[in-house]
Amino acid sequence: MLYQFHELTRSILAPISAFTNIGSQLFSNPYSPYSYIPNSKQISASLELIHRLGKDYEKPGWDINSVVVEDHEVAVHAEIAQSKPFCNLVHFVRELEPNAEPCPKVLIVAPLSGHHATLLRDTVRTMLSNFDVYVTDWIDARMISLAEGTFHLDDYVEYVQAFIRSLGPDLHVMSVCQPTVPVLAAISLMAGNKEAVMPKSMIMMGGPLDTRYSPTEVNGLASTKPYSWFENQLIHIVPSRYQGVGRKVYPGFLQHAGFVSMNPDKHMQSHYDYYLNLMKGNEMETNSHRKFYDEYNAVLDMPAEYYLDTIRVVFQEHLLPRGLWDVRGVRVDPDHIRNVKLMTVEGELDDITGHGQTRVAHELCGNIPKADKYHLQAAGCGHYGIFSGTKWRTRIFPEVKEFINNVDRG
Numbered sequence: 001m002l003y004q005f006h007e008l009t010r011s012i013l014a015p016i017s018a019f020t021n022i023g024s025q026l027f028s029n030p031y032s033p034y035s036y037i038p039n040s041k042q043i044s045a046s047l048e049l050i051h052r053l054g055k056d057y058e059k060p061g062w063d064i065n066s067v068v069v070e071d072h073e074v075a076v077h078a079e080i081a082q083s084k085p086f087c088n089l090v091h092f093v094r095e096l097e098p099n100a101e102p103c104p105k106v107l108i109v110a111p112l113s114g115h116h117a118t119l120l121r122d123t124v125r126t127m128l129s130n131f132d133v134y135v136t137d138w139i140d141a142r143m144i145s146l147a148e149g150t151f152h153l154d155d156y157v158e159y160v161q162a163f164i165r166s167l168g169p170d171l172h173v174m175s176v177c178q179p180t181v182p183v184l185a186a187i188s189l190m191a192g193n194k195e196a197v198m199p200k201s202m203i204m205m206g207g208p209l210d211t212r213y214s215p216t217e218v219n220g221l222a223s224t225k226p227y228s229w230f231e232n233q234l235i236h237i238v239p240s241r242y243q244g245v246g247r248k249v250y251p252g253f254l255q256h257a258g259f260v261s262m263n264p265d266k267h268m269q270s271h272y273d274y275y276l277n278l279m280k281g282n283e284m285e286t287n288s289h290r291k292f293y294d295e296y297n298a299v300l301d302m303p304a305e306y307y308l309d310t311i312r313v314v315f316q317e318h319l320l321p322r323g324l325w326d327v328r329g330v331r332v333d334p335d336h337i338r339n340v341k342l343m344t345v346e347g348e349l350d351d352i353t354g355h356g357q358t359r360v361a362h363e364l365c366g367n368i369p370k371a372d373k374y375h376l377q378a379a380g381c382g383h384y385g386i387f388s389g390t391k392w393r394t395r396i397f398p399e400v401k402e403f404i405n406n407v408d409r410g
Helices: 002-026 040-054 117-127 153-167 180-192 217-224 227-233 252-262 264-280 283-296 304-316 390-409
Strands: 066-069 072-084 087-094 105-109 132-138 171-176 201-205 248-250 341-347 373-378
Touching (some): 002 040, 040 264, 072 153, 087 153, 105 153, 117 132, 117 171, 117 283, 117 390, 153 171, 153 180, 153 304, 171 180, 171 390, 180 201, 180 304, 201 390, 217 252, 217 304, 227 304, 248 304, 341 390, 373 390
Parallel strands (some): 105 132, 105 171, 171 201, 201 341
Antiparallel strands (some): 066 072, 072 087, 087 132
16 A cells, blocks of 8 residues: 555645746746745745655656767767666667777666666766667566566576677676676676676676675665565555556665665755755756756666565575575576676775675685786775766776776787
């Protein structure tokens, strides 16, 4: 009933949000006489804040239309390279000169953890300056018909394997946060099968490979609540207004509430600052706020089976680092990986993935030569700063670029 109650609340807020949006413009538009009455800026700012707190946030667009390559701006368009029931593989095609040198191909595996893949927009845009980029764009589970069946963590692993095989051997795989676990499993199983098509390198950024290291508040919830609590309290059924009616999901609005509850004071201050900047007419700051929260507040539902598998395998039983994880009946053994270079990235101030949780990949992949492993501890970086923002662009990306280029040079 919680999902239905949430939808009822949304239906109540929708006309209020629409009304306050119109009202805000009425008291701020220079062509409106109401914009010249006393306190019009305060009234407009208040109505705008109410509008944004009550509005529905849809999946944002990628909005990557061009990128600078070697001091030249080139056009970019996104196209679906592969389509699967629960994920689209998106290729960002750079419209280079016909005689341009081919550049390294990178598969960015985006997290399926509540936000849309567009959260990696800055990651993609930055990588496009030097690489041919593909991204996993996960589909909101509430929009997937029950006829498509279930989606488990094992299915995620197989999706990654299928994408790697299709993109060929000259490939570098970058996993951001949650997908480090299924990506390491996918490549381990492929290595164990001695497959001909293997990626050249894997770059793992801020991922929970072993949450027993430096457990965070996020890890703590999973370890203090029994599996049955997650199954009984957090799993709900998609209501009738969506294509996935009847599907069991972990709703995005619950994940969003969890995100906000981690730093409620920070979000309250951010909204108050937005209100003040609206009154001051500070367009740069207000646009920055809108851009961030348009992305942050846009969430998707996760398939219940996948979410519960992740809770059990990754956060409660730690099956990967303990060497006890079986995917489709086959044991995952990272020691099978020998000829894939490894880079790990952790943020010094990461409060979602603790220190050592990603770096442990160096221990798990014991047969990768030490010379083929590299770890970057990003000073002053929180979780999102690893893959988005100034620190990502100016400090982390140059290291990633050098690592990939060195791998390609042999």
